[in-house]
Amino acid sequence: DGGITQSPKYLFRKEGQNVTLSCEQNLNHDAMYWYRQDPGQGLRLIYYSQIVNDFQKGDIAEGYSVSREKKESFPLTVTSAQKNPTAFYLCASTQRGDTQYFGPGTRLTVL
Amino acid sequence: DAKTTQPPSMDCAEGRAANLPCNHSTISGNEYVYWYRQIHSQGPQYIIHGLKNNETNEMASLIITEDRKSSTLILPHATLRDTAVYYCIFPYSSGSARQLTFGSGTQLTVLP
Numbered sequence: 001d002g003g004i005t006q007s008p009k010y011l012f013r014k015e016g017q018n019v020t021l022s023c024e025q026n027l028n029h030d031a032m033y034w035y036r037q038d039p040g041q042g043l044r045l046i047y048y049s050q051i052v053n054d055f056q057k058g059d060i061a062e063g064y065s066v067s068r069e070k071k072e073s074f075p076l077t078v079t080s081a082q083k084n085p086t087a088f089y090l091c092a093s094t095q096r097g098d099t100q101y102f103g104p105g106t107r108l109t110v111l
Numbered sequence: 112d113a114k115t116t117q118p119p120s121m122d123c124a125e126g127r128a129a130n131l132p133c134n135h136s137t138i139s140g141n142e143y144v145y146w147y148r149q150i151h152s153q154g155p156q157y158i159i160h161g162l163k164n165n166e167t168n169e170m171a172s173l174i175i176t177e178d179r180k181s182s183t184l185i186l187p188h189a190t191l192r193d194t195a196v197y198y199c200i201f202p203y204s205s206g207s208a209r210q211l212t213f214g215s216g217t218q219l220t221v222l223p
Contacts, residue, residue: 045205
C-alpha cells in the first residue's frame, strides 16, 4: 500500500536531549511537510521541502531542524533549543496541487 | 484568504446522512474548498475538494452553493467510525509553501 509512515508513535524525551522523528513516504511525492499540533489547536507549519536537498522554514522553525537527502524521507530533529516540544507532530506530502496526505503522527512528551 | 465558519458540534444517528455545513463568505473566485477530518490522536485524512461544481467520491459528497459562499459535506450513511472533527479548509500561500490552516472544525458524533 502507498502511504506515509511516521515513527515512533510515542516518544519520550528528557530535557536537553535532541530527538529525531522519522517520516517516510512511498507515494513518489515531491513535497513534504512537518506540522505541530497542540491540544485543541490547529496545525502549525514547522518546515517544508519541495524537492530533494532543499527545504524551507515554516512559521515555527526555531528549535527544529530537518534534512531531505532522499525523496522518500524527511526526518525532523527536535533540538534542546525547542523550549516547549511536547506536542503531536504530523508529517504530510503532496505531489502537486493542495491535497496533502498525512501520516499517523508522533506524540512527543518531554519528561 | 477565505475565512470559514463551522458549527462546533453535531450529532448524527448511525446509518443516517450527516450534513456538515461551512460558511466561507469571503471566498475568492479561484479558491478550492477542501474537507479533511481528524479522528482523535490520528493524522488528518483528506476527504474531498471542489471549486464550484458538486463533487462526489467514495467517501462523501460536496455541495457548493452557486454563489460559493457556503458548502456542505455529506456523509451519506454515517457509521460510528465517522466520529471525528471535520475541517473545511482553504489552502493559502505562505512563502513558497501552500499551507493548510485547520481551524476549530465540527466535532461530529455518530450515535448508535
